[in-house]
Structure formats: C-alpha cells, structure tokens
Amino acid sequence: MNSKIHQNCFTEVEAAISCLVKMHLWASYTYLSQGFYFNLNDVALEGVGHFFHELAKEKHNAALLKEKNLNQALLELHGQGLPKQTPTSVNFWRATS
Known part of the structure; x- marks a missing residue:
C-alpha cells in the first residue's frame, strides 16, 4: 500500500x-x-497617506523576498538531487520545471 503523501507533498x-x-x-x-485615499485633499489626516505607502512598499518587498527565497531553495534542492538520479527525483524535477 503506497502512501500518496510523498507525491503530493x-x-x-x-x-x-x-x-x-x-x-x-x-x-x-x-x-x-489606503495611502492613495488618505492623500486626497478632502481627507483631514495629514501624513497617514505616506504611512500607508511605506507599509505597501514593505509588504510588496517582503512578498518578493519570499518568492526569491523559494526559487533559490528550489535551485539548491535541484543541485543536491542532480547527482542522485533516481526515477522519483527525475519525475519531481520534471514536475517542477
């Protein structure tokens, strides 16, 4: 009885x-x-728009960093598995490339 956990992991x-x-x-x-909204002239809160723009930059950069780290980890994993060509690893690399 084979487990499908390994295949779907x-x-x-x-x-x-x-x-x-x-x-x-x-x-x-x-x-x-929110930053654009608070930058409007009819909104009474000064500086809040800038605050939300900075938060947006931080979150966007964090998302890009996570994506970059994931790609780097996948490349390193590929490099480690390349010398050990087993049928399972070949199928894995075909599925991820």
Missing part, C-alpha cells in the same frame, strides 16, 4: 507558500489603496 508546500505570498501582496495592495 511538494504540491501542498508550493500551494501554502503561494498563498503566503499572495496574502503579502494583497496586504501591499490594501495599504497602497
């Missing part, structure tokens, strides 16, 4: 990380829209 991890990156980008877009 990478897909589940990829989906979880993708969800995390999407949440950071969503937060970035939310802060950006």
Whole structure:
C-alpha cells in the first residue's frame, strides 16, 4: 500500500507558500489603496497617506523576498538531487520545471 503523501507533498508546500505570498501582496495592495485615499485633499489626516505607502512598499518587498527565497531553495534542492538520479527525483524535477 503506497502512501500518496510523498507525491503530493511538494504540491501542498508550493500551494501554502503561494498563498503566503499572495496574502503579502494583497496586504501591499490594501495599504497602497489606503495611502492613495488618505492623500486626497478632502481627507483631514495629514501624513497617514505616506504611512500607508511605506507599509505597501514593505509588504510588496517582503512578498518578493519570499518568492526569491523559494526559487533559490528550489535551485539548491535541484543541485543536491542532480547527482542522485533516481526515477522519483527525475519525475519531481520534471514536475517542477
């Protein structure tokens, strides 16, 4: 009886990380829209627009960093698995490339 956990593990991890990156980008877009709103002339709060623009930049940069780290980790994993060509690793690399 074979377990399907091994086969679906990478897909589940990829989906979880993708969800995390999407949440950071969503937060970035939310802060950006709030920043534009508070920069309007008829809104009485000065400086709040700038604050939300800075938060948007931070969240966007964090999302890009997470995506970059994920890609780097995948490249390192590929480099480690390349010398050990097993049927399972070959299928894994085909699925992720």
